[in-house]
Amino acid sequence: MPLPALDHTAILLTLKLATATTLLLLLIATPLAWWLTHTHARLRAVVTALVSLPLVLPPTVLGFYLLVLLGPNGLVGGWMLALGLETLPFTFGGLVVGSVVFSLPFAVQPLANAFAAIGARPLEVAATLRASPWDRFFSIAMPLARPGFVTAAVLAFAHTVGEFGVVLMLGGNIPGETRVLSVAIYDHVEALEYAEAHVLSAGLVAFSFVVLLLLGKRGGQWQRMPA
């Protein structure tokens, strides 16, 4: 059955949000994961716990605090107003910020695991072959951690596509601006438009399944027990 135009907008917006979030996350999570795998600082445990918080908190809690923080009376929001900027809640930018926070552990963990799996030796060898720290990162660590980058990107993307609570708290339901797929499905169900809800939901199930299947083929998140 043909979908209403509004749903097409929601699908496109979701893909846009997931892409922006994934790119931003890779930029943020890579140095963070590198630091976590190489530092001896005491702060490490604190940062690890902070990064993992979104795994256990209800998305509504995250969304609520982001709303407070980014709102006109919040620390960041007030500061943005002072700079003559628009505040982020109920904008696409706000959704991106929320999604980045929400999916941070899904990007940091695979990257940190991949960096840790490389071990110190290849980087030491590269150092004896006259490679500077930056050079070592780009010529050795990045290529060897490639599976970690793929996993991080796929998980961040898929997780963003599936988010709901943070969006609802932080983004509301503005068509073309913040009305993403999960919100569109919620609307359809509320309006008892089960057929439309089915199409979008089944599409999301299929999408998620294919993503996880491809990820599993690459070695997967869960290792099989050695025979």
Next chain:
Amino acid sequence: MSRIEARFQSRFGAFALDAEFRMPGRGVTALFGPSGSGKTTLLRLIAGLARAPGRLVVNGEVWQDEKTFLPTPRRALGYVFQEASLFPHLSVRGNLDYGWQRVPAGERTLNREDVIGWLGLDSLIDRMPHQLSGGQRQRVALGRALLSCPRLLLMDEPMAALDANARAEILPYLERLHRELALPVLYVSHALDEVARLADHLLLIEAGRITYQGPLAQGLTRLDLPLAHRDLAATVLDAVVVGQDAGLQLTRVASGSVELELAGLHGRPGEPLRVRVAARDVSLALAMPQQTSILNLLPAEVEELAEDAPGQVLVKLALGERPLLARITRKSAQLLKLEKGVRVIAQVKSVAVA
């Protein structure tokens, strides 16, 4: 003459390192000691992979002192680890070129093709590391280190992880390295046969302290050091092939005034050959024996005696300038009334190529 001077003092947990040594600016210096004595730690300190207070000067260039600490990439060194540690995402070519591409063209002291040909890597150049045998991998690792044009090559038990076949495969390459390159090599090992075969100079380390530094031949035969008391204690002689008898399958070598014959045809006349004589293969007589099966009868003078295993005595002889170890029973030593200055005939039962 160029040389390397090092001094490190540090405490790593319960382990205290207090090592000071000099090594010549060419040839192979073996760093020999039991496991846990600090060999690898010392190598890592020299490479700048670990840090401890100290001073390190390589061929006049200060790598570390109170004010200076050159980071590893700025030290012109090569490091061959126990495991080849090739970059798994790069082909043999990519591994070899990794260091080479990072050496400024003006500092390239070697020819890339020479090194590749020399280590027999031409046919492997497009393979990935996982397609190589252990010995091949270590050869690539050696080539990779050499192509970074080091002024000091550090090797941390490069053969310890290899089986006997792979070891036999790679030894000739190391010997060639020894012969053809002026490059100073610091070679960590706890295998005496490897050291006897490859090294010119010896550093003995025990519990973080250097207990001997000097020429190999002296280090192996010093009776106050543990090497001479090992089961396989031996004397090493750098000799030159002076003749061969194809009919008798015999090679004659000379080391200064000392001439020796050994079974089998080795090298070619004029070529250098390092030979070793096990202490237990040397017996002593007071007069030149007649009609004996032993070919090598060498006039020598007793220089020193030391207690060895129960009932055995280790005798250090002087063959002119050169030392020679003999392990005999205490009873024989008493019967012959051996003491410093006594002139004897050393009967060498067998000489082996080192």
